[in-house]
Amino acid sequence: MKKLSMIILLILSLSLALAPVVSAADLDLVTDLAGVLTSSQVQTLNARAERISDRYRCDVAIVVIDEMTDNDGAYEWARYVYREFDFGYGSDKSGVIFFLSVDDRDFALVAFGYGNTAFTDYGKDVLLDEHILPLLRNDRYFDAFSAYLDVAEDYLRQARDGTPFDRPDSSSIFIKLAITILLPLLIAFIVCSMWKGQMKTAVRATTACNYIPQGGFNLTANTDMFLYTTRTVVRVQQQSSGSSSRGGTSVDSKGFSGRSGKF
Numbered sequence: 001m002k003k004l005s006m007i008i009l010l011i012l013s014l015s016l017a018l019a020p021v022v023s024a025a026d027l028d029l030v031t032d033l034a035g036v037l038t039s040s041q042v043q044t045l046n047a048r049a050e051r052i053s054d055r056y057r058c059d060v061a062i063v064v065i066d067e068m069t070d071n072d073g074a075y076e077w078a079r080y081v082y083r084e085f086d087f088g089y090g091s092d093k094s095g096v097i098f099f100l101s102v103d104d105r106d107f108a109l110v111a112f113g114y115g116n117t118a119f120t121d122y123g124k125d126v127l128l129d130e131h132i133l134p135l136l137r138n139d140r141y142f143d144a145f146s147a148y149l150d151v152a153e154d155y156l157r158q159a160r161d162g163t164p165f166d167r168p169d170s171s172s173i174f175i176k177l178a179i180t181i182l183l184p185l186l187i188a189f190i191v192c193s194m195w196k197g198q199m200k201t202a203v204r205a206t207t208a209c210n211y212i213p214q215g216g217f218n219l220t221a222n223t224d225m226f227l228y229t230t231r232t233v234v235r236v237q238q239q240s241s242g243s244s245s246r247g248g249t250s251v252d253s254k255g256f257s258g259r260s261g262k263f
Contacts, residue, residue: 027085029053030062034102036141037064045142048149056156058114059095061087062145067103074099074108075260082256088112098132098148107136110258116249118159119152122167124259127151136263167247 029049032042045062053059063081068074078099082088088095094113100106109128111119119127131151135144155165251257 027063027087029059029087030145032062032064034064034066034100036102036139037145041142045145045149052149052153052156053089053095056118056153056160057089057094058118058156059087059089059097060149060152060156061095061097062100062148063097064100064102064141066101068101068106073260074101074104074106075110075258077101078108078110078258078260079254079256082110082112089114096152098145100136105262106260107133107263108258108260110256111249112256114159116251116255116257118155118164119257120164120166120247120249121257121259122247123155123165124257126165127155128259133263 028042028046030042030046037045049060049062061082063078068077078097081099082095082097087093087097090113092113094115096109096111096115096119099108099110107128109119109124111124127148131147132144135141135147158165249257
């Protein structure tokens with residue numbers, strides 16, 4: 001009953017904004033019901049979204065509304081909009097949708113199908129925290145949506161090439177460190193060993209006679225002098241609780257993955 005109520009309210013709000021009554025086929029990939037974009041900006045973004053979606057067979061959508069009519073949250077709204085208005089590419093309904101409620105200052109980024117592969121948990125965090133939210137907080141909506149499409153296309157390209165954007169593998173980091181540090185040290189050791197082998201005239205001295213003057217050694221003064229100290233500081237990195245630590249994508253019981261919050 002709660003779900004039905006939400007859908008009815010959403011359809012009514014869309015219908016009022018886009019008379020006549022909205023159907024699934026009427027919603028473009030970029031739909032602005034709050035009027036934060038000009039018509040030319042909507043056309044530009046929608047053309048880009050369609051091109052990206054067709055190229056990678058994964059819908060990349062943006063839906064903006066004035067406000068939500070209940071307290072279910074942006075994540076629930078984004079899921080319902082995605083399903084009820086028939087977003088998603090192909091039979092598996094692959095896609096990602098960026099949902100925005102302007103008056104509530106709420107957002108949600110939700111993926112489904114192949115979108116879960118291309119948009120990992122870590123990838124969503126980077127997309128939102130580094131590219132979208134800083135612009136939204138300054139009400140730069142067109143710039144924020146443009147950045148969303150830019151990064152979404154990059155993520156889809158990487159996923160198509162077999163390496164979805166995700167948290168770096170710790171094992172690969174160790175391999176890189178070994179190549180960067182240990183290999184030069186090994187080369188230096190080999191070179192120094194070769195130089196040492198060429199020092200045929202060098203003879204180890206067993207006494208210090210050559211360094212003692214005639215008449216012997218006479219110590220007239222003894223002074224201890226503190227010259228300097230060396231301190232090494234190692235910073236311990238702490239992991240943020242808001243990011244994925246193991247990589248991959250966490251999918252809910254309905255097949256969606258995503259993140260939501262305030263901007």
